Amino acid sequence: MPELPEVEVIRRGLAPRLVGRRFLAVRIGNKPLRQASPPEELARWLPGRRVERLRRRGKYLVFGLEGGVTLLIHLGMTGRLLLNPPLDRDDHVHLVFTLEEGLTLAFQDVRRFGQVLVFAPGEPLIPLGQVGREPFSRRVTPAWLGEMARGRTRPVKNFLLDGRILAGIGNIYACEILFAAGLHPATPAGALSVADWERLLKETRCILARAIRRGGTTVNDFLNSQGETGLFQLELRVYGRKGEPCRRCGSTIERLVQAGRASFFCPRCQPEKTHF
DNA sequence: CGACACACCTGGATGC
DNA sequence: TGCATCCAGGTGTGTC
Numbered sequence: 001m002p003e004l005p006e007v008e009v010i011r012r013g014l015a016p017r018l019v020g021r022r023f024l025a026v027r028i029g030n031k032p033l034r035q036a037s038p039p040e041e042l043a044r045w046l047p048g049r050r051v052e053r054l055r056r057r058g059k060y061l062v063f064g065l066e067g068g069v070t071l072l073i074h075l076g077m078t079g080r081l082l083l084n085p086p087l088d089r090d091d092h093v094h095l096v097f098t099l100e101e102g103l104t105l106a107f108q109d110v111r112r113f114g115q116v117l118v119f120a121p122g123e124p125l126i127p128l129g130q131v132g133r134e135p136f137s138r139r140v141t142p143a144w145l146g147e148m149a150r151g152r153t154r155p156v157k158n159f160l161l162d163g164r165i166l167a168g169i170g171n172i173y174a175c176e177i178l179f180a181a182g183l184h185p186a187t188p189a190g191a192l193s194v195a196d197w198e199r200l201l202k203e204t205r206c207i208l209a210r211a212i213r214r215g216g217t218t219v220n221d222f223l224n225s226q227g228e229t230g231l232f233q234l235e236l237r238v239y240g241r242k243g244e245p246c247r248r249c250g251s252t253i254e255r256l257v258q259a260g261r262a263s264f265f266c267p268r269c270q271p272e273k274t275h276f
Numbered sequence: 277c278g279a280c281a282c283a284c285c286t287g288g289a290t291g292c
Numbered sequence: 293t294g295c296a297t298c299c300a301g302g303t304g305t306g307t308c
Contacts, residue, residue: 002301002302003301003302006301031285034284034285034302034303034304035303059302059303074302074303075301075302076284076285076301076302076303077285077300077301077302077303078285078286078287078300078301079302092286109285110285110286110287111284111285111286111287111300111302112284112285112286113284113285113302113303114302115303127303130303151277152277152278153277153278154277154278154279158278158279161302163302163303170301170302171300171301171302172301173301217301219300219301220287220288220300220301221300221301222301239301258279259278259279259280260279260280260281260282262299262300
């Protein structure tokens with residue numbers, strides 16, 4: 001579900017409510033998440049600590065707590081962070097954080113692919129070690145992307161999905177970015193020209209920024225911290241549109257599978273590069 | 277290096 | 293209506 005824009009939308013919804021407030025308690029369900037700190041660790045490090053800042057790294061939310069404690073949350077495919085949700089019998093709620101002033105933060109995750117990890121002061125934030133550069137960082141340039149891709153035969157789609165290079169791009173936005181840049185998803189990354197990388201980077205930033213402004217993409221599950229859907233699904237050009245007409249040229253959108261993930265593309269707007 | 281299978285889970289859509 | 297099958301926004305491991 002949540003890619004960079006969705007996580008950023010959640011961050012922006014949570015930050016004004018959480019920053020400056022203390023965690024009071026954590027209630028933990030009995031079903032395990034894919035990766036989570038043991039209940040006693042959460043109970044040891046969270047209660048009584050003020051949230052000093054809330055940032056995002058790739059698809060991770062990073063809660064900087066008083067005293068150098070860090071809480072990392074990854075939403076996996078179906079994770080949600082909901083503020084003061086109607087709390088009665090809500091299914092699939094695995095953690096409920098209580099904060100000052102009656103504030104409640106619920107972690108809900110149907111498939112339980114999410115991660116909730118607490119780190120003591122000074123402890124390395126292991127999951128973040130693998131996270132690549134932020135797409136909006138000045139350190140990301142067309143030249144750097146070309147350098148990272150030099151000699152690579154892997155498809156540009158897989159390159160975009162590789163979170164160790166660029167952080168936060170998932171399957172939906174990878175498809176949309178390639179369409180916007182006019183690149184066939186199977187193009188070998190090493191075959192892109194400098195002009196291609198310039199276009200790709202420009203479209204990456206443009207699409208991610210627009211998706212954030214639209215409140216993210218709700219295909220199925222995504223809800224922001226207030227429980228609202230996004231709107232960017234109205235602007236999808238190729239994702240999920242197999243068999244439908246391209247909005248730009250009318251050709252039929254096609255689907256192929258790469259690295260086990262569906263890629264959607266327009267065969268005319270994104271012609272396969274046969275030689276370079 | 278990279279393709280690929282498989283794993284972790286549940287639920288919705290589709291087909292018979 | 294029931295049941296089987298496929299598919300899904302993410303990440304990680306292991307094999308070849």
